[in-house]
Structures are given as structure tokens and as C-alpha cells.
Amino acid sequence: MLDTLLLFLQRTAPELVQGTKITLQLALIALSLGILFGLPAALARVYGGVIARRLAIGYIELFRGTPLLVQLFLVYYGLPDLGLTFSRLFAASITLGLNSGAYQAEYFRGAIQAVGSGQMVAARAVGMSRLQAICYIILPQALRLALPAWSNEAVSMIKYTAVVFLIAVPDLMGQAKILAGRYFNPIEVYLSVALIYIFLVFVATQIMGGIERKMRTPGLEMEIERH
Amino acid sequence: MNDETIIRVEDLRKSYQESEIIKGISLTVREQEVVVIIGPSGTGKSTLLRCINLLTRPDSGRIWLKEQEITAPHTDEDKVRQHIGMVFQDFNLFNHLTALQNVTIGLTKVLRMDSREARDKGLWELERVGLVEKAASYPAQLSGGQKQRVAIARALAMDPDVMLFDEPTSALDPELIGEVLGVMQKLAREGMTMLVVTHEMGFAREVSDRIVFMENGYIVEEGPSRQMFYAPKFTRTREFLGKISELYGENRPGEMQ
Numbered sequence: 001m002l003d004t005l006l007l008f009l010q011r012t013a014p015e016l017v018q019g020t021k022i023t024l025q026l027a028l029i030a031l032s033l034g035i036l037f038g039l040p041a042a043l044a045r046v047y048g049g050v051i052a053r054r055l056a057i058g059y060i061e062l063f064r065g066t067p068l069l070v071q072l073f074l075v076y077y078g079l080p081d082l083g084l085t086f087s088r089l090f091a092a093s094i095t096l097g098l099n100s101g102a103y104q105a106e107y108f109r110g111a112i113q114a115v116g117s118g119q120m121v122a123a124r125a126v127g128m129s130r131l132q133a134i135c136y137i138i139l140p141q142a143l144r145l146a147l148p149a150w151s152n153e154a155v156s157m158i159k160y161t162a163v164v165f166l167i168a169v170p171d172l173m174g175q176a177k178i179l180a181g182r183y184f185n186p187i188e189v190y191l192s193v194a195l196i197y198i199f200l201v202f203v204a205t206q207i208m209g210g211i212e213r214k215m216r217t218p219g220l221e222m223e224i225e226r227h
Numbered sequence: 228m229n230d231e232t233i234i235r236v237e238d239l240r241k242s243y244q245e246s247e248i249i250k251g252i253s254l255t256v257r258e259q260e261v262v263v264i265i266g267p268s269g270t271g272k273s274t275l276l277r278c279i280n281l282l283t284r285p286d287s288g289r290i291w292l293k294e295q296e297i298t299a300p301h302t303d304e305d306k307v308r309q310h311i312g313m314v315f316q317d318f319n320l321f322n323h324l325t326a327l328q329n330v331t332i333g334l335t336k337v338l339r340m341d342s343r344e345a346r347d348k349g350l351w352e353l354e355r356v357g358l359v360e361k362a363a364s365y366p367a368q369l370s371g372g373q374k375q376r377v378a379i380a381r382a383l384a385m386d387p388d389v390m391l392f393d394e395p396t397s398a399l400d401p402e403l404i405g406e407v408l409g410v411m412q413k414l415a416r417e418g419m420t421m422l423v424v425t426h427e428m429g430f431a432r433e434v435s436d437r438i439v440f441m442e443n444g445y446i447v448e449e450g451p452s453r454q455m456f457y458a459p460k461f462t463r464t465r466e467f468l469g470k471i472s473e474l475y476g477e478n479r480p481g482e483m484q
Contacts, residue, residue: 118315118317118319119319119321119322121282121315121319122313122315122319122320122321122378123321124282124305124308125280125282125308125311125312125313125315125382126308126309126332126333126337126381126382126385127305127306127308127309127333127337127338127385128305128333128336128337129305132336132337136332136336137321137332140323141321141322141323144323217322217323217365218365218367218368220322220323220365220367
């Protein structure tokens with residue numbers, strides 16, 4: 001069994017490596033876009049006026065309230081009807097990014113609120129503007145507090161990317177589908193793919209753990225819990 | 228004492244929802260004066276302080292900082308706050324910064340001082356509150372009294388025209404109160420203009436020039452501290468002073484360690 005698996009891996013390595021690259025690329029882009037959409041949405045929810053707050057809530061609820069697959073199909077098959085046609089990879093990236101952004105917004109919002117209003121008041125009392133207070137006082141603490149939840153999002157995103165094979169993006173899952181069809185051996189194919197996902201998640205967990213250790217500030221969490 | 232007026236409040240009013248917290252208060256603080264505000268909880272003392280540095284917008288009334296009317300429209304609030312130091316009941320030190328960084332962040336980010344200069348000034352301010360050896364400690368590694376002294380240093384670093392203290396010792400264990408009062412007494416001796424909300428009657432009596440007794444959003448009585456303690460005009464003032472001294476004891480501003 002192990003021998004056949006190894007032999008099989010050897011034979012399919014190019015495709016699997018190609019798929020892994022795309023999976024990683026998608027996850028990284030989605031997570032980055034997620035920060036880009038999520039952080040402003042979180043700030044709008046906490047500090048924004050009525051309109052900004054409603055827009056942020058609308059975005060967050062839309063993407064958390066519908067299945068990722070539905071979002072993907074709407075973007076890839078639906079939007080062309082409105083004249084917006086995207087490449088597969090672009091449609092996949094933007095959908096995953098928007099989806100991740102909605103979840104990240106909620107993690108960031110929770111973290112910002114956990115920092116406590118006293119920090120904002122104290123920053124303003126020193127003479128900082130709201131924007132300065134957010135940049136220098138609130139976010140450095142909130143981002144540290146959000147790290148554990150964000151790590152979790154990173155791990156989830158690596159696996160969520162698998163849905164993109166349904167719009168024929170040749171990611172790891174897409175390659176698996178092709179290989180399974182070519183060699184008629186679904187067990188080996190999907191087992192190999194599962195192992196690769198586990199490996200990717202393991203590496204991501206290690207990296208995030210390292211960042212968490214590096215960012216640790218004496219007692220920041222302890223101090224926060226009191227509020 | 229100097230005659231220059233640092234803060235002038237005129238007929239200030241502030242309501243939250245239905246209830247009026249401050250019902251027309253006028254108050255003047257002159258240069259180098261130490262004014263203590265006393266009164267039962269929930270009578271608007273903290274709100275008054277927060278109005279003075281514009282953390283809370285008053286509904287009506289006017290406030291001057293030196294010659295500038297800061298309640299005037301188009302006032303640059305951030306600029307005003309740079310000239311008013313504030314110390315909070317629960318310290319509110321920036322948790323992700325060391326003691327020194329807490330003191331210097333206003334200098335570098337608000338006043339745009341270069342970081343070498345800010346560091347020197349920061350260390351000097353920490354020295355002033357007796358905590359220079361804790362410069363590298365994070366807030367979580369400090370005692371409550373030490374946190375409050377760093378908070379005082381943080382406010383002092385901006386070279387404010389006046390320092391507002393909002394119950395600076397109320398969140399402290401009794402044995403830590405003395406060190407904070409000691410720093411405040413030292414500041415008063417150095418000629419800092421101070422407006423202090425506190426229940427510490429020892430401090431009020433020994434350090435303040437004037438005591439203001441507030442209740443239900445009004446100033447009931449104000450006067451030189453000796454007069455307020457020994458010959459208040461109103462029975463209500465006498466009752467309150469008697470009760471509060473009994474309740475909180477009389478922590479004397481101790482010498483700093």
C-alpha cells in the first residue's frame with residue numbers, strides 16, 4: 001500500500017506541486033485581501049458613523065450569511081450577466097478574499113472592543129487625533145489580541161480554497177479531480193491530497209505560532225481581561 | 228501665587244439623556260493654584276473635568292484655557308488637549324508600551340519631537356515621579372501606584388498648562404495611595420496648576436489652596452481650604468466633610484520612596 005502510494009506520488013508530483021502552488025497562492029491572496037477588507041470594516045463598525053456602520057454590517061452579514069460556494073458561483077457565473085467577467089483565478093481570489101474579510105472583520109472588531117474605551121480616551125487626552133489614537137494605541141493592541149483568531153482563519157482558508165475546483169481552477173483539489181479521473185484510483189489521489197493539506201496547515205500553524213510568540217507583550221492579555 | 232487665569236468655566240451645563248449632570252457651573256483656576264473638587268459620587272465632578280479638556284462636549288456654557296475660548300466653534304480640540312494633562316482613576320496606561328514609551332509617545336507622535344530628545348525628556352519625567360528604574364517595564368509589570376505615577380509622568384511630559392486629576396487614588400490599594408499623593412504634593416510645590424477630584428481629605432487640607440464642594444450638579448460652596456474645613460458656611464458642606472473623613476480616613480501625602 002505504502003509502496004504504491006509513493007510510486008503514485010512520484011508519478012503525479014508535477015501536477016500535485018502545481019496544484020499546491022495555486023492553493024497556497026489563493027490562500028495568501030485571500031488572507032491579504034481579507035485584511036484589506038476586514039480591517040476597515042471592523043474600524044467602520046466600531047468607530048464609524050451610521051452609514052459607515054451599516055455598510056460594514058451589510059457586507060459582513062452578506063458574506064457570513066451565505067455559503068461560500070454560492071458566493072463563488074454568483075461572482076463567476078452571475079456577474080458576467082451584469083457585464084463583469086473575471087478569469088477563474090481572479091473570481092476565486094476575490095470571492096475568497098471578500099469572504100475571509102467578513103470573518104476577519106468580526107475578529108478585528110472583537111479585538112478592538114477588547115482593548116477598551118479607556119485607551120482611546122487616554123490617547124485623546126494626550127492630544128492625539130482619533131486617527132493617531134487608532135494607529136498608535138488601539139490597533140497595535142487589537143492586532144495582538146486578534147492573532148489567535150486570525151491564525152485560525154489562516155488555517156481554515158487553506159482548506160476553504162478547495163471549493164474553487166468547482167469553477168475549474170486547477171488548485172490542489174482541482175488537480176486531484178483530474179488525476180483521479182485519469183488513473184481511476186481515487187483513494188490514492190485523495191489520500192495524497194489530504195496529506196498535502198495537513199502539511200500545509202502544519203506549516204501555517206508553526207508560522208503563526210512563531211508570530212504570536214514574537215508579538216507577545218508582557219501581560220497584555222492579562223491586563224485586557226480586566227476590562 | 229500668580230494672578231493669571233488658567234481655566235475659566237462659565238455657566239457650564241451637561242445632560243445625559245434625561246438627567247442633567249452639570250447644572251450651571253462657573254469656576255476659575257489661576258496659575259499655580261491647586262483646587263480640589265469634593266462631593267458625593269455621581270454629582271458631575273468627573274464630567275466637569277472631562278468637559279474642561281473637551282473629552283465630553285458640554286451642552287452650553289463656555290470654557291477658556293488662558294485667553295483662548297476652547298468651547299468656541301472650530302477649536303482644534305487635539306491642540307487644546309496637548310496643553311491639558313489628565314490623570315484617570317484607572318490609569319489607562321497604554322498596555323503595549325513600556326513605561327518610557329508611554330511617556331514619550333505623545334512627544335514623538337503628537338509634538339513630533341525627535342526620538343533621542345523624547346527619550347531624554349521621558350527619562351527625566353520618570354525621574355520626577357521616582358520611576359526611572361522602571362523605564363523598560365510594561366504596565367502589567369507595575370503596581371497600581373507605579374502605574375499611576377507613570378500616568379502622571381505621561382501627562383507631565385507634554386508640559387501642560389494645567390493638570391486634571393480624576394480620582395487618581397480611588398482604584399489603589401490603601402498602602403499605594405501615599406506614593407501617588409506624594410508625587411502630587413511635589414508637583415504642587417513645584418508650582419504646577421492642578422484641578423483635583425478626590426476623596427483624600429488629607430491631601431485636600433494640606434496641599435490645596437481652594438476646595439470646591441459639588442453636589443447634584445451644582446457648586447454648593449467653595450473657599451480656601453482652611454475655611455472649608457474649619458468654618459464652612461453651609462451645614463451640608465460640614466456634614467459631607469465629616470462623613471468623608473470618617474469613611475476614607477486621612478491619608479497624608481507621604482514622602483516618595
